[in-house]
Amino acid sequence: MDSLYANPFYYEIAFSYRDIPKEVQVMQDVIRRYSLIPVRRVLELGCGNSPHMQELLQLGYSYVGIDLSPEMLQYSQQKAQRLGKPVELYRQDMNDFQLDSPVDFTFIMLGSLYVASTRELISHFASVNRALNPGGLYFLDWCVDFSWLADITDNWIAERDGITVEVNHSTELLNYIEQTFRERITLLVRDGNQVRRIQQDSIRRAIYPQEFLLITDQQGFEFIGWWNDWNLDSPLAGTEEQVVRPICVLRKR
Numbered sequence: 001m002d003s004l005y006a007n008p009f010y011y012e013i014a015f016s017y018r019d020i021p022k023e024v025q026v027m028q029d030v031i032r033r034y035s036l037i038p039v040r041r042v043l044e045l046g047c048g049n050s051p052h053m054q055e056l057l058q059l060g061y062s063y064v065g066i067d068l069s070p071e072m073l074q075y076s077q078q079k080a081q082r083l084g085k086p087v088e089l090y091r092q093d094m095n096d097f098q099l100d101s102p103v104d105f106t107f108i109m110l111g112s113l114y115v116a117s118t119r120e121l122i123s124h125f126a127s128v129n130r131a132l133n134p135g136g137l138y139f140l141d142w143c144v145d146f147s148w149l150a151d152i153t154d155n156w157i158a159e160r161d162g163i164t165v166e167v168n169h170s171t172e173l174l175n176y177i178e179q180t181f182r183e184r185i186t187l188l189v190r191d192g193n194q195v196r197r198i199q200q201d202s203i204r205r206a207i208y209p210q211e212f213l214l215i216t217d218q219q220g221f222e223f224i225g226w227w228n229d230w231n232l233d234s235p236l237a238g239t240e241e242q243v244v245r246p247i248c249v250l251r252k253r
């Protein structure tokens with residue numbers, strides 16, 4: 001079976017429900033409010049198909065992306081070529097990477113903080129700390145788990161140019177001491193006469209709020225805030241009935 005992160009084109013359709021210009025606007029608001037440094041060079045971790053790259057380039061930022069998937073990196077490179085803008089794309093592990101020159105802002109989207117252990121989680125924030133200029137922000141979308149691990153399933157259908165993608169996302173608790181779960185994303189693609197099944201299985205470690213605060217503090221970050229559903233008017237208090245796509249902002253000391 002094909003793997004999801006080796007199929008950027010179908011990945012892009014499956015996760016096209018986001019309002020990208022609005023998300024870029026929120027990132028800009030966050031920079032305006034909380035960054036202590038001017039932002040010129042931005043880094044996306046687990047950049048994949050780089051959905052926010054075009055808007056960011058148009059706003060004048062330089063874009064750096066890190067991913068493990070060669071197919072995703074090639075797809076982003078071709079996108080940048082079509083836009084006629086230079087970008088930097090590197091095949092590196094977000095949990096242990098190094099850049100030649102630092103960035104002013106880092107972001108990670110759609111719960112892409114892929115770690116399987118506490119050691120990797122600590123190493124992730126140590127790597128981000130090395131890459132980011134002091135006073136710069138780290139913006140995380142949906143990377144903190146505000147509810148306890150559970151076996152959950154979610155389904156939706158996306159369509160573009162006559163191509164239909166049925167998406168199934170599920171999690172299965174593996175070990176509650178190690179806080180690990182299996183995440184499975186399955187795509188059923190109908191493209192012309194072809195029907196394809198694409199799947200991605202990952203073993204992940206859940207990241208809960210208090211340990212997130214502790215580890216990021218130890219790795220040199222100041223906690224700025226977290227908000228529900230990309231809304232800077234909805235800071236999370238811990239009493240919400242439902243938390244949807246929470247965003248979190250840290251600042252390097």
Ligand SMILES: C[S@@+](CC[C@H](N)C(=O)[O-])C[C@H]1O[C@@H](n2cnc3c(N)ncnc32)[C@H](O)[C@@H]1O
Pocket residue numbers: 005015044045046047048049050051066067068069072092093094095109110111112114
């Ligand atoms: C959910 S996709 C996000 C893609 C894109 N940033 C977006 O907003 O749609 C997660 C991406 O993280 C990449 N990835 C997974 N583990 C990684 C790791 N350890 N280091 C770097 N990239 C990784 C995958 O290849 C994939 O492209």
